Amino acid sequence: MSDTIPPRRPLTLRDVSEASGVSEMTVSRVLRNRGDVSASTRQKVLNAARDLGYVPNKIAGALASSRVNLVAVIIPSLSNMVFPEVLAGVAEALEGTDLQPVVGVTSYRPEKEEKVLYEMLSWRPSGVIVAGIEHSETARQMLRAADIPVVEIMDVDGEPVDAVVGISHRKAGRRMAEAILKQGFEQIGFLGTQMPLDHRARKRFEGFTETLAKAGLEVIDQEFYSGGSALLKGREMTQAMLDRSPDIDFLYYSNDLIGAGGLLYCMEQGYDIPGRLGLAGFNGVELLQGLPRQLATMDTERKQIGREAAGIVAARAGGAVGGGERVELEPKISIGDTLRRYKP
Amino acid sequence: MSDTIPPRRPLTLRDVSEASGVSEMTVSRVLRNRGDVSASTRQKVLNAARDLGYVPNKIAGALASSRVNLVAVIIPSLSNMVFPEVLAGVAEALEGTDLQPVVGVTSYRPEKEEKVLYEMLSWRPSGVIVAGIEHSETARQMLRAADIPVVEIMDVDGEPVDAVVGISHRKAGRRMAEAILKQGFEQIGFLGTQMPLDHRARKRFEGFTETLAKAGLEVIDQEFYSGGSALLKGREMTQAMLDRSPDIDFLYYSNDLIGAGGLLYCMEQGYDIPGRLGLAGFNGVELLQGLPRQLATMDTERKQIGREAAGIVAARAGGAVGGGERVELEPKISIGDTLRRYKP
C-alpha cells in the first residue's frame, strides 16, 4: 500500500513506465496481455499500475489501434419493457467477449434516430444493433458506409441493410387471426397504440385484417391510446369499446399490458371468458403469469433476439466472415385462458 | 448529387478538406461551429461533407481536445423497470445538451460494478451517475481519482463520494411503518426479494422494523423470493404466508410488483381489504393505476432522480463549479385503497 497523492492530471502510460522503470511499450504490452514479457517485468508493471491507480485511456488506444470494443444498440424507448429485455439479451451475449453495449434511444422519431446513429457511429463502434427495419435513406446510407456489422432486429419484414434478427409481424398478425377465427369468434375489436411510426404494430394489424378479410370479416371497432399507464388505458379503452359495441366477442390488443388491463376489467364485469368474450395480447410479457387468468398472447422472445443479434456482431468482430445473416424466429402462440372456446 | 464510390477506408477530415479545397483546420471549425468562418467557405465544406457522407471521428477529436461528451450511467439491472425509468430521466435532462448517456449494468454484483466502472472510466466520460451509495473501496477510489462529477443516486443514507440524489430508504421504511401503525395494524408480515446486496431494500426494512420496535411490535412473518415473474411470486408468497400465519393483518411488500400480485390474490380470496387485511408496496410504479384497487405505496420519483442527477453533471460539465451536491427527495406515501381503515 503506497500513499500516493491523488493526481491532478490523469495518469498516462508514461507515469506507469517511470514508476516501474519499464518502457512505455512494454507497459502497454503487459496491460494488454500482448506479446512475450518476462514474469518479473510483468509483475513490476502490474504493481506500479495498481499502486498509481492507473486507468488506461481507451480513446488514445482506440485511435492508435483503430479498434473500438463498443457495440451501438439503438432502440426506440426504455419505457416499454420490451426493449430493456432485448438489451438484457445483448448484454448477456456480450458478457464473455470484450465488447460493450452502448445504448441510444430514438423515442420512435426517425430524425432522432439519424442523430443518435450519427453520434454513435462517430465513435467508430465494432457493430450496430438497431431496432426495426425501417430507416430513413440517410440512416441506411450511414449504416452502409460505416462498413461494420449491422443487425436490424425485431422485424424481418423488409429489406435489411445487412443482417436481420426478429419475427415477421405480418405473419404474427395472421397467425393470431387464424387462431381467433378457429375458435369461432367473429365480432372482433382491435385496441392498440396511437403510433403512426410503430411499423411493427402496423404490420401485425395488416396481417391480422388480411386474414380476417379472407374469411369475409373485418374488425368491427378500433380504439387507440397514447401515453399514460398502459394497464389503465387498457381498462378504459375496453370499457369504452364494449359500451359502444356490445356485440363484440373478441378483443385483440396490440400489447400485453393493455390486454391485461382489459382482462382485469372484463373479469370484474363478470364476462364469461372466453365463452362470451375472448381476448389476446402480444409479446408474452412475464407479468401475465401473475394475472388471475392467463391472457392469450404471442411470445416474441425479445431476449433471444438480443442474444442472436449480439452473437452475429461478436462473431464478425472476432474475425468471422459474414454479412446478410437472417434469423427469423417463429412467434409462439400462448393460448392461455382467454382464447380457447372449443376444447381440442 | 454526386455518385461517390463507397469508401474502403473511413473518411477523414483531410478527405473533406481536399474535396472542398479548404484547410483541415477550417473544415474542423465548420463542422464544430467554432470560430468565424465565412458563409461561402462554410457552405463549400458542408456540401463536401454531405456529398462524401463524412462522419467525424470522435475518438480523434476527444483525444485532441480531451473532451468527451459521454456520461456514464451505471445501474444494477435493466429488468427492473425502476432503472430504465431513471435512465429515461437522465436521457430527458441530457436532451438539450451535447452530452450522451452511456449505460453500464452491474447485475447487483460489486465485482462487476468495478469492472464496468473501470471500463467506462477508461473512456474518460464527462461524468458518472451510479446507482447506490455502497461501493467497494476500489470503486470509490476510481471514482475519486477520475476527477469528474460523480453522482450517486437512489439512496442518500451514507457517505457519497461526491454528489448524491435520492431518497432516504431508512426514512421511507419508518414512514410506512408509522402509517401502518396509525391504522391500527399490528400483525405485520414482510415480503421481499432475496438479495443480500440490495442495500436499499435492507435499509427500508431496518427503518421499518425500527419503528415497529418503538411500538413494541415486530414483523411476525417474512418471505423472500428471487427470480421469476414478480407478480406471480407475489401471489405465491402471499398465499404461503397467509396459510402459515393466518393472524396476519398487514402485508408489507418490498416492491410494487409482488405487492400487486399479492393484492390480486387477496382479492380473489375475498379478503376484506383493508378492513381485515392491509397491504402496501414500494416504488409507485405506473402499473398500479390499472389494478382493480390501488395498492398503497411510496412514490420514489425515479425519473426525477435521473433528471436531477443529469442536471448536476450537465451543469458541471458546462463549467459551473460544484461538488458534493446533495438532493434528498421526500418519498410520498400514496394511501391507495389498501391501507386506510379509519376514515380521516
Next chain:
DNA sequence: TTGAAAGCGCTAACAA
C-alpha cells in the same frame, strides 16, 4: 524479450 520511432485523426494555440 525489449525499446525507439512514427503516426492514428483530430484540435489548441498561435501566426498570418
Next chain:
DNA sequence: TTGTTAGCGCTTTCAA
C-alpha cells in the same frame, strides 16, 4: 478569416 504546427496517449512496426 484562414492556415500552420505541434501534440493528445496510445499502438504499430521495426530494429536491437
